Amino acid sequence: MFGPPAATLGLIEPNFIDEIEAQVREFLDLIILNAIKKGNNQAMTILEKIRSCGVPLNMSTLYATLRELERKGLIRSEGARNKRYYLTEEGEKYLEQHAERLEKVKEVTRKLRMTRAIGIPMMLSALRELMTNMDKLTPEDKAEITEALGNAFITIKKILVKYVE
Incomplete structure (x- = not known):
């Protein structure tokens, strides 16, 4: 999914890359769920919110993640063209269960904004x-x-x- 160039050069073990990809997926899940919880219900609004945190996310990755979150039962969508996304009860529980991790994610996004600024x-x-x-x-x-x-x-x-x- 995100395989860094070092992996291509054989400098990083494949299982390390798998671990990083799993962490990136969890990171994305949490920031997307949190954005939805805060009232950012449309894909473009979610994308803008996440990018404003310094996370370079593209629309296709966002849509793929939204579909996966919906498949997992953490969010639901309404509408055909301009879908709106809402947390399900399971999504609320997921955020509660991962509250500590979400705080760490918020800290990382804060630092990302700062690194971009410098x-x-x-x-x-x-x-x-x-x-x-x-x-x-x-x-x-x-x-x-x-x-x-x-x-x-x-x-x-x-x-x-x-x-x-």
């Missing part, structure tokens, strides 16, 4: 592009990138040393 997704995108083009770089380009990353690392460590216990 440019982490842009940096990760640049690093992915760097990995893709590594073989094409000249020695001068590699030296310049090495220096830039080294300076960024030093700056970040100087800031973070204040917070390490």
